[in-house]
Amino acid sequence: MLDAIVFYGLAALALASAAGVVAQKNPTYSAFSLIVTLCSLSGIYGLLGSPFIAVLQIVVYAGAIMVLFLFVIMLLRVKQEDHPAREGRLLKGVAFGLGLLLALQMTVVLAARGGTPIPSIYEASTPAVARLLFAPRFLYVFEATSILILAALVGAVALAKKEP
């Protein structure tokens, strides 16, 4: 009962703020809305019994990545997004079409499941997540991803570095 109230509250907040990200004219507000979305998603992860993922969601997305986004928006002092009207209309059409497609897919998937929740395959506690990530099954993928990110980092530094 309490779970349901919290869940629907968070879900409504996530959806409303996600709509806000798209609808806002001011990019700073869009960024703030996105932060609210990420935080409510984190709440939902917590509700699903995985506090670790919930906290990571905030630390990584809401905490680190969004700060960088905001930083850039603030540094460039973007006030309003300005698209030429025709291009804007085209983009809106494409976005609407893609959204519709996603909604269709979700309806099909949910209908096929018959509304029963998908049973979780893995335990979600912190040691369980760690054991999965560092077991041979995912270890190579996990480490390869970190090397990719490191490579991207080095690349970004090399590109940004001024010629002496």
Place this chain on the structure above:
Amino acid sequence: MTPALQELFIAVVKILVIFSVLLGLFSLMTYLERRVLAFMQFRLGPNRTGPWGILQPVADGIKLFFKEEVMPEGADRIAFVGAPIVAIVTAFTAIAVIPYGPPFRLPSLGFLPEWLRGREVSLQIADLSVGILFIFAVTALGVYAIVMAGWAANNKFSLIGGLRSSAQMFSYELALGLSWVGVIMLAGSFKVADIVNAQAGGFWMWNLVWQFPAFVVYLIAGTAEVSRIPFDLPEGETELVAGFHTEYSSMKFALIQMAEYVNMITVGVLVTHLFLGGWHSGVPGLPPSFVWFAAKVGFMLFFFVWLRGTLPRFRYDQLMHFGWKVLIPVATLNIVLTAALVTWAHR
């Protein structure tokens, strides 16, 4: 009462008590900071309101209440009002997972209802399995208050203050998080209470000894995180008026100020719990108690004031260099060494 209601009742009482204690501690700190700083500089500090000036925070509070609320004309209303709220909410939420002492048994007093007599109560609002990470996440969100405040005021000093602040916070947050990793590895748990209990036995068991590099890194990064001297560039008054909160007045200013002090108390509490053995006395034979915890936190708060009375301010580029090129490598090296040590000890 049903057990669920009883739990709820206890939780609400705990929240109320901790909230009011923190508010009290905040006003006490504003007084003590001015007073101690004054003594360090051979001045007297506020000493006119009440005995020894102890009522100064009350006077300050009344003054701020009745001050005129000013909002700059070009300010962004929502973000301007939202920033102090975000600041205070994140500051207080971080406190929720911190324990204040070993579990405590209520005495069997006659006036207590049956279900409360002799009941064991943990001195903590929420005991999350990811406690320390939760604190990290919530304090990371605290940056937004500063970014919002700096951006919303439509004032160049505020904006520069906000930008400096966010740059400083996310450079030092990394070192701060890394300095916790060694401690977490030694305790084998994210729970604050487990980390404290892993340091039981005597002061040579404290992480101050076993994680000394991490202790130094955390002390520095923590001071930077709460933007206190020598890391108070975001509000460096000689350059930026008052940084991100230049345009704030009245109660909004008080809220921002309160959030800063609560964050400082949080850092003091965390240093105590992570490195100074929390509520353990450090001397074999003396039982763990809230008293040791309070004494250590008190010392840490004094330490922050002491720093403020002693050190000059960093220059901005020095600050960034120091964070990225000294603190983070030291913290990383510490993690590698600790990991090797833990693996070797488990073998």
